[in-house]
Amino acid sequence: MVSTYVSYLTVARDMNASLSAVASKATVASDTQYYKDNINKVTSVDEFMGDYRLYSYAMKAYGLEDMTYAKAFMKKVLESDLSDSSSFANKLSDGRYADFAAAFKFSGETKEAQSTAQETNLLDAYQASFDDEQDNISSETSYYQGAIANVTSVDDLLGNTRLKNYVLTSFGLSTDYTSTSFLRDVLTSDLNDPNSFVNQLGDPTYLNLAKAFNFDTDGNVAAGGAQSADQMSIVTNGYAVSSATFASSQTGSAYSTYYSAAIANVSSVDDLMQDSKLVSYIRTAYGISEDDPDNYISAALKNADVANAIGLGDLHDAFNFNEDGSLSAGVSAQTSDQAATTSASFATNYQTAIANFSTDDAIDNYKTRMASVTSINDFLKSNATDDDSTNDDEPELWEVALRSFGIDPASVSKSELRSVLSSDPNDPKSYVNGLKDDRFVAFREAFNFDKDGKVSVPLQAMSESVVDDFAAAYKQNKMRYLTGTAQTDAGKAADTEATYFRDQMGSIKTVSDLLSNSRLVNFVLEAKGIDPKSVSSADLKKMFSSDLNDKKSFVNQQSDNRFAEIVASFNFxxxxxxxxxxxxxxxxxxxxxxxxxxxxxxxxxxxQGDENTGVRLALYFQRKAPTISNAYDILGDTALMQFFTTTFNLSSYVSSMDVDKQADMVNKYIDLKDLQDPDKVESLIKRFTAMYDVKNGTQGTSPALSILSNSSSGGISADTLLAVAQLKTA
Known part of the structure; x- marks a missing residue:
């Protein structure tokens, strides 16, 4: 009779060939195809268990064939919440049940407006947008200051879109709808001629624009350059104030400089009220709410009685306007003392605004509200109309989102947002792609709404439930065999890597994106128990370009089927x-x-077990050995326990001992870290097969068995045999 070890080697030497032979059997092939074709047609645990062919296939796959009859028990397993350590499956000592439950998602993938990764990426961009805003203001201002010195004509200025838009923004004018020819007429007007184009407009904004430059009526720059230092200051500080969306010391300084220069040119209340930057400055200086209309301010500036009645007496006293809103001849809008008082009030109140500015409340509100968004309608609902009365002053959901992608919320209507969010970013002819603006495509891809405006399952490189599985496997592998502080530290480090992986899955769009990030690749490989050093980037590239349905494809020809499982885990x-x-x-x-x-x-x-149970146990141990984390994994698995007791010639009565003493015995005989070493696993299998043959009276050609069974000359006593069997494997 052939020895157990030789029989084992016959199968294990070329595992791919052995598995292919099994797969080609008619019954196996038929059952496998049925499983592939029908597993994702079931929608519930009851449907799954009601299809015996599907259910029994899965039960056998996870080594639970003997429990196929126990449907009530297995239903509890499948309905367990694996995130709850006290759930039914997690409380079972045999880890196969939890593995079985983890393989199925009967609730389906979660439909959500944003995945965790999408939300995290968006809010990170939102927070970064404030620093980006300041950097952009500085960058644009530096460009303007350098370029304006080289302007020799009005056409130089208007022909440079970047310069022109800077100027328009500074004066609060539209960059989209302000005519270039109109601007040319404004900038080349003779300010001393009451009949000139700009003076005939009667609009202080355009008059101040013309005053900010030195162009002759022929469009050329007058002597001294396009702008003086004071003129440039008006424009650059006006730009900083107009572009800023939050309180900062940089913006506060620009406000003060702008106000000091601009207020000197004000000749009436109407002039002042037409400059939104001046009005905003006054609101801050005198604590006037944005809810109070502008006519409160204009009325208070004109009339002392009205000002006192509405609590703005200090504002009235800080200016010198007549009741008709004009200034008397030779009188300025503010004396130096009045201007100093206003400036001091602004500085105090603006510092408070800077100190109070925080994105925390906006982000908290975003997270809270997004958690309950189930449609585009929910997303576009205002804070003022939701159930929370404390968030009315926070930015709206769409305002936070648009800002994250560098889009001005004021530039997009709700109907346009609805069209963007319900369009298909993968369709070249969709509404969002028709905008020809990458910002809106990125904005659309940050949400998971379908064409009907309902939430759908996030479309990403790896589904969230699969990410969860990889994260759990990675952490388990990293913590295996560790104890105490080392185990805690490894767990924290694993959580950090899992968070990074989860976040990146929201932005990975192609296989190239994935494979170019070694941190992600290493995470995936290590989650599957594969040493990243054992596989080249070139081979990984070929694996991911393989056809999983082609048995002859590169990935399917690998001796380790975990590579195919990795490729299949991604949605490419x-x-x-x-x-x-x-x-x-x-x-x-x-x-x-x-x-x-x-x-x-x-x-x-x-x-193989039908012919020789020992071969079956040896193959099973070979497969499970790398996943064994502690002695209890062996104690909780009947087959592994049989392998262990046979290998070390231990009595079956060991199982009746105190479980902790059993664990101590396992650790005494096996250094569990050795189970990660294929050579040491093979040594244990040799020992097992030899002892199995001795115990079962099998005679064969195994050298180990020949020695242990005294088939060679110079016999070995029974006592020596027992001593050898009980030696701890080196």
Whole structure:
């Protein structure tokens, strides 16, 4: 009779060939195809368990074939919340039940307006936008100051879109709708001629614009340059104030400089009120709410009685306007003392605004409200109309989102937002792509609304439930064999990597994106128990370009089927882009492939067990050894426990000992870290097969068995045999 070890080697030496032989059997092939075709047609635990062919296939795949009859028990397993450590599946000592439950998602992937990664990326961009805003103001101002010195004509200024838009923004004019020819007429007007174009307009904004430059009526620059230092200061500080959306010391300084220069040119209340920057400055200086209309301010500036009646007496006293809003001849809008008082009040109140500015409340409100968004309508609902009365002053959801992508909320209507959010970013002819603006495409891709405006499952490189599985496996692998502080530190480090991986899955769009990030690649490989150093980037590229349905493809020809499972875990199409088509509901593609692979391995082991139980146990141990984290994994698995007791010639009565003493015994005989070393696993298998043959009276050609069974000359006593069997494996 052939020895158990030789029989084992016959199978294990070329595992791919052995598994292919099993897969080609008619019954196995038929059952496997049925499983692949139908597993994602079921929508509930009851439907799954009601289809015996599906259910029994899965049970066998996870080594639970003997429990197929226990449907009530298995239903509790499948309905367990694996995130709850006290759930039914998690409380079972045999980890196969939790593994089985984790392989199925009967609730389906979660439909949500934003995934965790999408929300995190958006809010990170939102926070960064404030620093970006300041940097952009500084950058544009530096450009303006350098370029304006080279302007020799009005056409030089207006022909440079960047300069022109800077000037328009500074004066609060539209960059989209202000005519260039109109601006030319304004800037080349003779300010001393009451009949000139700008003076005939009667608009102080355009008059101040013309005053800010030195162009002759022919459009050329007058002597002294396009702008003096004071003129440039008006424009640059006006730009800083107009562009700023939050309180900062940089903006406060620009406000004060602008106010000091601009107030000197004010000749009436109407002039002042037409300059929104001056009005904003006064509101801050005198504590006037944005809810109070502008006519409160203009009325208070004109009439002392009205000012006192509405609590703005200090404002009235700080200016010198007549009741008709004019200034008397030779009188300025403010004396130096009045201007100093106003400036001091502004500085005090603006410092308070700077101190009070925080994105925290806006972000908290965003997170809270987004958690309950189920449609575009919910997303576009104002804070003022939701159930929370404390968030009315916070930015709206769409304002936060648009700002994150550098889009001015004031430039987009709600109807346009609705069209953007309900369009398909993958369709070149969709509304959002028709805008020809990458910012709106990125904005659209940050949300998961379907064409009907309802939330859908996030479309990303790896589904969130699969990310959860990889994160759990990665952490388990990193903490394996560790104890105490080392285990805690490893767990924290693993959580950090998992968070990074989760966040990145929201932005990875192609296989190239994934493979170019070694941190992500290493995470994926290590989650599957693969040493990143053992596989090249070139091979990984070929694996991800392989056709999973082609048995001869590169990834399917690998001796380690975990690589195919990794490829299947991602939602990439044949071109390496994120697939628009679902890759599974109850089971993601990677889980289906793993189930099939496990089924083939179980079938192989079962078939071998029909001939020799020892071979089955050896194959099973070879497969499970790398996943064993502690002694209790062995104690909780009947097959592993049988392997252990046979290997070290221990009595079956060991199982009746105190469980902790059993664990101590396992650790005494096996250094569990050795189970990560294939050579040491093979040594244990040799020992097991030899002892199995001795115990079961099998005679064969195994050298180990020959020695242990005294088949060679110079016999070994029974006592020596026992001593050898009980030696701890080196």
């Amino acid at each position: 199409d044949k071109d390496g882009n994120i697939s628009k088509d679902p890759t599974g509901s109850v089971q993601q593609r990677g889980d289906v492939l793993q189930t099939v692979n496990d089924y083939l391995e179980q079938t192989l082991e079962s078939d």
